[in-house]
Amino acid sequence: MTTNETLAQYSDWAFRSAFTVLVLALVLLIVQYASTRAQAVQDRELVSAGSGARPAEAPSAPGRVVEQPKKPMSERFGGMGAAVLVVGTVLIFASIVLRGFATERFPLGNMYEFVTMACAAALVVGLALLSKPAYRSMWVFLLVPVLILMFLAATVLYADAAPVVPALRSYWLPIHVTIVSVGSGVFLVSGIASLLFLLRMRYPRGEEGTGVFARIAERLPDAQTLDRLAYKTTIIGFPLFGAGVILGAIWAEAAWGRFWGWDPKETVSFIAWVIYAAYLHARATSGWRDTKAAWINVAGFVAMLFNLFIINMVVSGLHSYAGLN
Structure with a gap:
């Protein structure tokens, strides 16, 4: 049983790309997390000032373009973070599949591969259960241990692609x-x-x-x-x-x-x-x-x-x- 060094290299690149993409997702979700508080503070200030209710808008004149209200910053960053999360999850699964083809075996023969699979499973469960915008704040706390595990897998636990x-x-x-x-x-x-x-x-x-x-x-x-x-x-x-x-x-x-x-x-x-x-x-x-x-x-x-x-x-x-x- 031999190892395809090219596919093994692609697997490592996919893993590193997944790590980078998930770091970007974490940054976006941290911004979303912080801006949620800023929006809540602003809303409380408006309510305390007596401006909690928006005044009724005048009917638009014929031919007048009515601008749609912009989404809050927290919602925009949260949506971007969720999209980037999907990309990172796809990349980490790609790294698992490529390593399997490179070694011509099931890619769970060492700690590096085991931790990679566990992180991929955590991401899939998170995408399935935390898909609602109200749950996105939890991703900040889930991604931190996932990224720590991925970092340890790529450094302390890393093993070259080889037969088991x-x-x-x-x-x-x-x-x-x-x-x-x-x-x-x-x-x-x-x-x-x-x-x-x-x-x-x-x-x-x-x-x-x-x-x-x-x-x-x-x-x-x-x-x-x-x-x-x-x-x-x-x-x-x-x-x-x-x-x-x-x-x-x-x-x-x-x-x-x-x-x-x-x-x-x-x-x-x-x-x-x-x-x-x-x-x-x-x-x-x-x-x-x-x-x-x-x-x-x-x-x-x-x-x-x-x-x-x-x-x-x-x-x-x-x-x-x-x-x-």
Whole structure:
């Protein structure tokens, strides 16, 4: 099995282009986020001055061109940011597909490729669930961890396009690793939603605040919306991740002769799955639905990050095939 260096180079270029485009999207959405507050302040000043209602416009004379009101700056920048997000998502998927063709295998054989797939999944889930203009403010907080992960993938975790080690030359690779990486991307959206929910609960809408966090929170959707989003995404990610753990155990029996051996990767994956199960149970239990359940979801998010970086990069085990050792 050989590597097509030209396609591998195109894959790297697509990844770098996706990173650049997503940075541009982040800038546009930050401008949208900031201008939303400026527009809200202006509207409050007009209301306090008694000018909240617009005067009735005189009927237009025949042949007179009536100018259409311009869209607010926040809406214009938000629309541009959303369009650029789609371009960035297409480019990151292009980098995944090109690497697969370059190596003539499924492109999930190392940490670089795994993190790329997880970021792509998070972007797709975000585009599906945060498409409404009212949710665009959340993209600022979702894009930051996605860009950090992409930066780490392109620097610390990067591995040249090459055939995988013999242990990964199995039909289980595209099944097990794809499900786990997509589930990780979904949990990224869920974790960010819970963190923003906790921030919104700390600074409810309408509460006057002068601190940085208070100013950030007042632009977010209401707490109930954020809580529903965290729950909805966990409902999607939980069975995916659970199926990935089960399929991994089946693959382990075929590769190593046992279903479960309490390998560090297996152990922390199981712990993360149990934490998310506890979140779903707490979310349905009276007295735990608000901040207590959200903190459990955040704990699951932390366990996922620990499993992704510390276990793969520091702890040695049977899953130490990430291209870093």
